[in-house]
Amino acid sequence: MNEKSLKLLEQYDLELISATRGRGSYICETSLGKKLLTDYTGSEKKIVFTNQLLERMEQKGLHYTDKVMASREGAYLCRDWDDNTCVLKDWQEGRECDTSSAFDVEAATANLAHLHTMMVWPQAEGERLYAGECLTEVWKRHNQELKKVNEFVRKRKQKTEFESMFLKQYPEYARQAREALEMLENSGYETLYRASVEAGEMCHGNYNQHNIYFLGKKQIFTSNFEKCGYDIPVSDLYQFVRKIMEKQEWSLKMGKRMIEAYERIRPLSEGERKYLFIRLCYPEKFWKLANQYYNCRKACLSGKNGEKLKKLAVQEEKRGVFLRQML
Template identity: 35%
Template structure:
């Protein structure tokens, strides 16, 4: 650990016995247990709310979460001499949830459902009136932004005189992938999804905001620990389940059996409404990987396109059929879009 990073730790009222660097953070063995010192971009206004949320989940609901630690001056953020902001948080001696281990995945889904039952603005911030700054966006807003970027990529490639393999492949598959994107967008703009969003806001339901297997620690005993709540907001809670399901299914080639088990595990703790299921299915149906690969290309140096990018684009098209088959079997969602 560099001298200025040690100076950061000196701002906390605890004895640090040893440190170990990991990506973007340090494990710290202290007289108060294991801590994690991590670079953060969270605002000074949001940090106290994060502390309040996590401390209540920890003390009142019994969850193991990475609650921030106060500095000697009673702050949640501290800065190094280079201006980098850090946050010190409680940490746990668990192993990261393994995406290839079914038992880990199922338990992580159960834990998400348990946490969702305790996540609401009213439950955690009943003494704070201002909440409008922590509201998510309408269901269709994100996909509309993706659609606009896909059209920009198509226009850019069409105007290129000499085209690469990636560019030919993109144009060859654009129409069918964009047709799918448009169908999903139209459904997300529908009355049911918008009603679900506004009901979630009215009930002031909160989401984790980045629930993936990297943020779930499997403990030797008891329930998993859950970390990195920095993106919490008021939104449709099924958004967390959609994101986790997508991340896992991409690693399991859209395995219908595992997908069904994950939904059953969640619903055994917190049943999903018909609208929530449709919302999850529509978000999964969107050609996310096709857009993401195209976006990466558009914002990169286009003079040289790695072969890996071509393979990613090709895979995104091939997996679309697997994904729609999965959605029809799990959610009975049929968008009737030919993808091959």
């Protein structure tokens, strides 16, 4: 995105006052307040769906999200001179969630629970186009991918540091992956999943510190709902808890505070609590590093992933304690 992209604002009923460049975007001061002109890679159908959801949430009282503004023609998507697809979003400049701050993390977790109470939109079965993929099938695929990477690495004659560490850690994480899948299959997950989808419960889909902005002490602005869809809401909670735990060295105290903050607003059912535990048991970080390595196999990536694999090994004992005592 370059300065010529700002001419796209001529398609909207607003006046541009100033613009500041960001990462692949422009933060624009306009006659209608702050807007974000940014690239968009999804379909128009999905952005319409997402915007309708945010409008429903706004009607319920949630005003701090990045809804997309329609052009004079009523279109949500526009193309710049390089044929990139762009959108113009409502925007608020705030302080990004600090993952080392207990206050920020608890407030962000409570915000997630608040979102989940509002992200309920029952629709007819044929209209539920954006339902999450069955996790059982996802994990079966991931486990096969881990086996494939292990076989590939074993056959390599000269192994990098990452490859040697991977082979050493693989048996333990492969065991964890198999056991987590077995627990999931015997947990009643599919019943819980169907019930969530039929009730119209939804997930943000990408809830992390980069999409959470504090506006003063009380208000939180939540962005990037493009991956939202019908699923068990606890899937969002799992993703956020795991990311924070990796940064907080699997602190049992922090983990409990996060779940307590969530449950003060949206209590978990027994099935949801079991689902959260099983999700945390799966070695997702190990799978991600293996998948990145296999798909890229670049020296620089292997080096960075090697550091992450070392950190994973250091944290493993704390992760085990967390899982045994947390839930």
